[in-house]
Amino acid sequence: MSESEQKNTNAGSSEESKSEHKSRWFMRLRKGIQTSTSEKKEVPEGLWTKCPECNYICTTAELEENLFVCPKCNYHHRIGSKEYFEILFDDKKFTEHFDNIRSKDFLGFTDLKSYAKRLDEIYSKSDLKDSIRVASGKVNGQELIVACMDFSFIGGSLGSVMGEKISRAIDYAIKHKMAFMVISKSGGARMMESAFSLMQMAKTSAKLTQLSDAKLPYISLMTDPTFGGVSASFAMLGDLNIAEPGALIGFAGPRIIKETMRKELPKGFQRSEFLLDHGFLDFIVDRKTLKEKLATVIHLFKN
Secondary structure, three states: OHHHHHHHHHHHHHHHHHHHHHHHHHHHHHOOOOOOHHHHOOOOOEEEEEEOOOOOOEEEEHHHHHHEEEOOEEEEEOHHHHHHHHOOOOOHHEEEEEEEOOOOOOOOOOOEEEEHHHHHHHHHHOOOOOOOEEEEEOOOOOOEEEEEOOOOOHHHOOOOHHHHHHHHHHHHHHOOEEEEEEEEEEEOOOOHHHHHHHHHHHHHHHHHHHHHHOEEEEEEEEEEEOOOHHHOHHHOOOOEEEEEOOOOEOOOOHHHHHHOOOOOOOOOOEEEHHHOOOOOOEEOOOOOHHHHHHHHHHHHHOO
């Protein structure tokens, strides 16, 4: 066979191969993908996270490694007490206190559903006993007791259990001569407990006076969001009032204020940067440097 005949034969085989390949794809498209449902692989839920600020998408594992702070825009995602305790305490070791106290519907309150039913639903779906947890441990070797709120429990609302846990945490701090810290993340007072909820504002403020008399430091960290009876009482009574970047902090929400005043509000109104500029905060601290700065502050207070 000549060289030209060989080339023609190879070209013909190539064309036939391409035609056969196209035919298989055409038949596959006509019939549809034949993979059975049982063989299909599902992407696990919660594998990816989208930043609500810049829309950056990363894996949940990457976000957790970055302490739940967006790697692109530094947006601080909302996290719960468990995550804060693991970030703050050395080797993620801490002792939880007063976890046997639970909220109770002593007023028989009912709106769209009864308060008792709301509580039962939360208890069945979560390990949380209320909207705040208290734990103690060491932060770079410095002893600290922390009361941290969980927004997932009825919006981190201030109720009788929260007031009692904060009061007991202060007593513990005084007894063991430790610094005390509250991490606030709340929508305000819990309406289901009516006046009992509002009484906690005075109760916690009075207990903080005892802590001050004992010459022990109280650090208030405000995170997104901190509102209502919480910001109107113990959240703003710290020896140091600090906040995370971009945290929304105030009493009433910006929409309510805008409707009441009937005029445009300043840009960034009620964000932590705005409050710092107007003298309501001592400083803003990034979550990635929080542990180091806390240890330094506690050491300075002690000396």
